[in-house]
Each structure stands twice: as structure tokens, then as C-alpha cells.
Amino acid sequence: MINEIVGSINNILWGNGQILIYLLLFAGFWFSYKLRLIQVFQFKHMFSVMKGSTQSDKSGISSFQALCTGLSARVGTGNLAGVAMAISLGGSGAVFWMWVIALLGMATGFAESVLGQLYKVRDDNKEFRGGPAYYIRAGLNKPWLAILFALCLFLGYGLTFSAMQANTIADALNNTFAIPKGYIGAIVVVLAGSVVIGGMRSIARFAELIVPFMGLAFVATAIIITIMNLNLLPAMFMDIFSSAFGLNEAGAGALGAAIKNGIQRGLYSNEAGAGSVPHAAAGASPVPNHPVAQGYVQMLGVFLDTMVLCSCTAVVILLSDINISGEMEGIRMTQDAMANHFGTGGNYFVAAAITLFAFTSVVANYAYAESNLHLFKLDNKVGRLAYTSIYLLMVFWGASATLKEVWGLADMALGLMTLVNIYAIVLLTPTIVNLTKDYRTQLSNKSNITFSLKNVEIQGKTEAGVWSKE
Template identity: 55%
Template sequence: MIEQWINTINGYLWNDILIYVLIGCGIWFSVKLKGIQFTRFGHMFSVLRMSTQSSSQGISSFQALCTTLAARVGTGNLMGVAVAISLGGAGAVFWMWLIAFLGMATAFVESALGQLYKEKGENGEFRGGPAYYMRKGLNSKKMAIVFSLCLFFGYGFVFSAVQANSIAQAFEGSFGFTPLYTGIVITIIAAFIILGGLRNIARFAEITVPFMGVAYILVVGTVLVLNIEQVPVIFYSIIAQAFGFEEVAGGVFGAALQGIKRGLYSNEAGMGSSPNAAAAAVPYPPHPVSQGYIQMFAVFFDTIIICSCTAFVILLSQDSTAGAEGIQLTQQALASQVGSWGNEFISLAILVFGFTSIVANFAYADNNLKYINLNNFVGRWFLRVGFLVMLVVGAQATLPQVIALADMSVAMMTLVNVTAIILLTKAVVYITSDYNKQLASGKIPSFEVTTSQENELKLTQGIWLKHDK
């Protein structure tokens, strides 16, 4: 009965509430920021080119980008897209794209706020995220605690176990490896990385995420070039099925629902996860809005590029993948295009994408220990041990009841975060306008505040430059 109760609540939260809340949030900020994801699309890449600077106080913006991509680009980019197409047809891809463009505005806002309300940790490093802007910007300790508890449970224990399970299942299917042994190896390697803290995690992500992302894009790009005459057909199928010009089993509503859900799950915009890493960065230009642009790109890369790569390969290979589902659909689709090594390549991609998600999830959970009174020796080791144990457990069992609880936690976490960023709209509009005015005047934007502005915005004292005006 408890399991049925939880699944019923999740059904309402994800299918009837969150979808509309997140779409509404994306539209709200797209309007308030004058379509920033479109009008400033080119500037997003300019900021990305200047993102490698770091200091003793924080990681570089590029490392923060790779850390958030590590969490975003997980097994869902390979398996979840396959599920969306299986249930909603090619039209699901269009709705996935649409939700990604709306999500870019949401990601911009939450990450800029994460930067704006950051503070210094006990070792002088920057820390921040939704719990911090809820506590400071909204003066709501309750919201910060609820958010942190939900994130701690979902990202600290469960979702990494799910990633470990996906890796173990893929390696068992491709190479015959026993899931228990795969889980132990994953856990040992993860321990070496996470015990080094956020800097270690960021360095790991900085190396692995671009490597695997580029490799995946190159392989799929080659497949598309070799099948160039089919690409226009694929695009037509995506648009036609999205709007009902072409009949599909799931219908227009099914395509929209599956595409929107996949987009929301994959890009994480609005969930409040990525601002935890974004706040830890030393931004360049030295303005909180620059980190918003960096994380806006993360959503674009995750969904418009990586998820689309998976979708194109599957749609190219529909005649040779009948009956396949989930990750097997993706594996068979690529294998039909490049040969049997496609199965092994997808298994490797799952390993890298899934493992990077594992270590990034730990960083998010660790960043929120402060608001649940676990930011101490015992609390930190409780998280570390519990996190690593769940990797071994998760590699052998999917634990559907626990996953259902985690889904409910993330749904609650997202609702709290979306509420917070909408209430902080005035602050977002102010800092975005400040950035754009400086940019228009030919300056490299930097964020400076008076003491009164610092107090009015409820910022941490001394974090941003002061001027006397």
C-alpha cells in the first residue's frame, strides 16, 4: 500500500504538476529576460571561451560547467531518449527540444542566483546554491532545510545507485561481467575521487566529460554523414509526428508528454542541482550573470546536442531494432550502423556518462550538509559511507521503492526551488540588466554593489566588489 501511495503521488507530481510548473517557469523567465536564450545565444559561447580561470577560492567556470554536465549527461541521455521515442514516437524529440530551450532560461536564472548569493566556506572556498539563496534572498530557513533534505536523499544516496545499476547491467549484457564485481570497482574508483572534494571532482569532470561528449558526437556525426540523404526524412518525421501530420501509436499528446518528460529529466533545469556547482566557480566576466550563461549552455549541450545524437541514431535504424527497448534499443541502433562494436561503444559511453553523474551527485549532496546540520566530521563521513554502500547495492538491484521515494524527493525539491527563483525575479532582472548595460557600453561586466545594495539584496558581505556611489 505504501508503494502504491508513493507511486500515485509521483504520478500527480510528475504528470500533472511539475510539467506545467517547469514549462510555466521557463516561459515566465523567457518573457522577463526578453528571450535571453535566443537574443544572447551567441554571447553564451563568448562567455564559454573565457571560462578557464580559477583561483584558490573556487573552481573555474569551465570546471563548473563540466561538473554540471557530468550530472546532466547520464545514462538517461542514452536510455531515456530511447524510452521517449518508443512510447511517443519521433514527435517526442521535437517536444524535448522545445522544453530544452525554455529550460535554458530557467537554468540561467537559478545559476546566476547561485552565484549572487554564494558565500565562503571554512577553507575560504566559494559555496552556494538554492538553499543559500532561499536562506539569504528570501530569508526562509524552512525552505532551505526542505530543499536540502530532499536533495540529500535523492542525490546523496539513490540516483547514483541507479546510475551504478545502469552501468552494471550494460556491462553484464555486453561483456558478461557480474554486477556485484562491477559495483565494487565503481565504488572503489568513486571513493578515490569524492574523498578529494569538489576540486577533485571538478578536475575529473573537466577531463572525462569533454572527451566522451566529443567522442559520442563524432561517432554519431559520422553515422549521419554516411546517411545524409535520410537526415531530411528524420527531421520531417519529428515535426510531422509532433503535430499529428503523421499518425503514430502514442498520438500527439503521447509524443508531447514523453518528449517534455525526457527534456525535464535530462536537462535538470529548475531542479536546483546545477546551481550548487555554479556557485563554486570563480566567474569571468566577474559577474554572477556570466555563470548563468555558462549553465544555459549546459542545457543546450545536454539536450539539443547529446540527446539529439541518440534520437537520430535510433530513428535512422528503426527497421533493424524492432522489439528492442531502453538501452538495448540504443545499442542495437548504433550497432546496425557501425557494426558490432557499437554495442561496446554504448557500454563505454554508459560507463563514462553514468560514472561522471555519480561523482557530481555526491558534490551536490555534500554542498547542502550545512542546512541539515551535518556539516561536521560525523555528517560528512555518514554521507561518504552511505553514498559508497549504495553504489554496491544499486549495482545489483534497482530498488524500485527507494527510487520512487527519490523521485518524490526531487519533485518536492523542484517545486521549492521554482517557487524560490520566481520570488527572486526582481533580483534576477536587476543583475541581468546590470550585466547587459555594461556589455553594451563596451565594458567587461563586473558586479559591484554599494553597502545599501548589498543589504537590500541580502548578499553575503564582502563577496562582491564595493563602490561608493
């Protein structure tokens, strides 16, 4: 019965109703327009903001740690298993639509991260916390909607998504080394527990060490495969574009599948508009100390996740000589493709990559949900212990669950979160635009960029003492 309910909701959000696909496209176009194609015309500045990004203070993590924490959650099964799933169900054209949603999503990711930083609060340990629930409550004065979002977040990032990541780790290691999934689940629980027990700062330090290493290793591997198959590149790109617009032999039926699966898996990978990454953005003490600085940082995260890392997985699969079945396939399809390029060693590489990619997501997901304990006044030892216990139990369960069960719950939670978050950030557009104008004015005047509430008109109120001295 639960599967039927989840399936019905997903059918409305993602399936025949396709509400979220239209909503995400609208949000992408809306913020691209309102922010004057910031992802294109401010592309270079997006990288320059990373100068001095390793600086932080006692209240928050550094911008670089916030980027790595955001990437920890983004870079996971969506990059390896999700891309394979999109291609298996939507053909090579799904890759093009993943690029489209990423380009549009960069503007959406910028907008929500600016809000996460502006409306952040200090928790009981005097460290920064924030996210959609906080900017919905403070900016829109809709506490009931804030609670609804937080509950969806707990269902998604606090429970289901970590179970799904554990499922992919177990599937990859079981497929490669025949290790029983129960054992894998227990090991993941122990390792994840040892990282998350230290809270956001511990997770950020872990992400800062692991994410750059695993990202560079995967990109280097994709470059090697590309060089090995240079003669196949023109045909690959021709196939992507013809399939994306229904110009190949499969025709219009495949076009709908390519768009649906490309956008759905693209969103799942880069999370733009879902309301997850603002939690990492809110935890930072940015340099320069202006909310918009974190917008640029997390916009870079969307670019790196989908335009770089998801494209690498697509190259690995599409340049291989494996059959794309049309049935739902996940990490095993990526493993088969890598084995086609490198033999048995390819299987081992993907198993190691997905274990690292998914494990970083497991711990980052914990941080996102934990940020909302403060909203329910559960930001204490008892509250954290209760949440951590449930979270680790879900990780253990996920290792042995079936693929469709886990992905179905993940899609529903992500869809409900996105529905609430996009509604909120569209209503808060005037604040986003005013903050961006203030930043750009200071940038064009070549002055030291700082933020003062006196100079910018915002909706609602920020927490006293965060952006002002009173």
C-alpha cells in the same frame, strides 16, 4: 507499500496531474519573457563568456570546471537511456518536445545559476558553496523551505540518482560482457570513492579532463552515423515533427505520450529548473566576476546537453532499423541501435560511453549533495564520512536494483526538488532581472564588467565578505 507511495506522488507530479510539466513550461516561458529571450538574442555571447573561463582562485573553481561539473551531472543516463526511454514510450515526437523544453529551459537554467552564484557562501575550508537552499534562505528568508529543498536534494542527488546511474552502468556492462552486477557495483564504489574523497575541487578536476573527451567522441560517432544514412534524414525529421503534433497514424493518443515523455526525460537530462546545477555555479569564481557570467555558462550547459548530445542519441536510434516496442526500454535500446549501425562494436561503444557518462554523473551528484552539508553544520570530518558512506552504499545497491524501482524514486526526488526550486526562483525574479540589466548595461558600454552590491537592488542579503569587503 513504498512503491505504491512513490507511484502515487509521481502520478500527481508527472502522471495524470502533470503538475510539473505545466510548471516547467510556465517557468521557461516566464524567464524567456522576463529576460527578453536571452537564450536567443544572447546566444553568441553565451560562447564568448567562455573566454578566460579556465581562470580561478583559491576560493572557487574556474567557470570551465563549473561547466564541466554541471555537464558531468547532466550528461548521463538521461542522454543515452533517458532518450531511448522517451522514444520507446512517446515515439519519435518525444524528441521534438525534448528540444522545446531545452530551449525554454536555457532561460530557467540561466536564472537559477545567477542566483546560485549571487547567494554563495564560504564553507569551513573558505571555499565557495551554494545552491537553492542558500538562495531560499538568504534571498527569501524562508529557512524551513531551504531545509525542505536540501532534504529532497539528499534523497535525489545524494542517494537515488547515483544509484540509478550505477544501475545503468551495471545493466550496460552485464548486457555486453555478462559481468555480474554485484561486481560492477563494487568497482564503481571504489572508483567513485577515490574521486569524491577530495571534494568539489577533485570532482571539478576530474570533470574537466573527462567531459570534453567523452562529449566530442559521442558527437563524432553521431556525425558518422548521419553521414552513413544521409538519405534517411528527411524522413526522420518528417517523422519527428508529424509524431510531435499527433499527425501520424497513431493520432492524439500518441501526442500526449510524446509531450509527457519528451518533457519529462528532457528535464531529467538537462536538469533546468530542478535546482541541481546552481551548486556547480555557486562553486565558481567567474570571469568576469559577476553572478550573470555563471548564468551564461550554465545556459550553455543546457544547450550542449539536450540540443547536442540528446539529439545525437535520437539520431542513433531513429536512423537505425530497430523496432520501437512501446514498452519501457532504456540503455539496451540504444545499444541495439548502435549495433545495427556498427555491428558488435556498437554494443561495446555504448557500454563504454554509458559507463563514462553515468560515472561522471555519480561523482557530480555527490558534490551537489555535499554542498548542503554546510547548511546543517555537518561540513566536518564526521558529517562528510557519514554522508559518503551512505552515498556509496546506495551506489552499490543501485547496481542490482530493478529499473522501475530506481527510476520511480529518481522521478519523485527530481519532481519535489523542482517544485520547491521553481517556486523560489519565480519569487526571486526581480533580483534576476536587476542583475541581468546591470550586466547588459556594462556590456553595452564596453566597460570592464564587475559586480557591486551598491549598484544593484537585490532581495535579502548576501553573505558578508563574498561580494563586499566588510
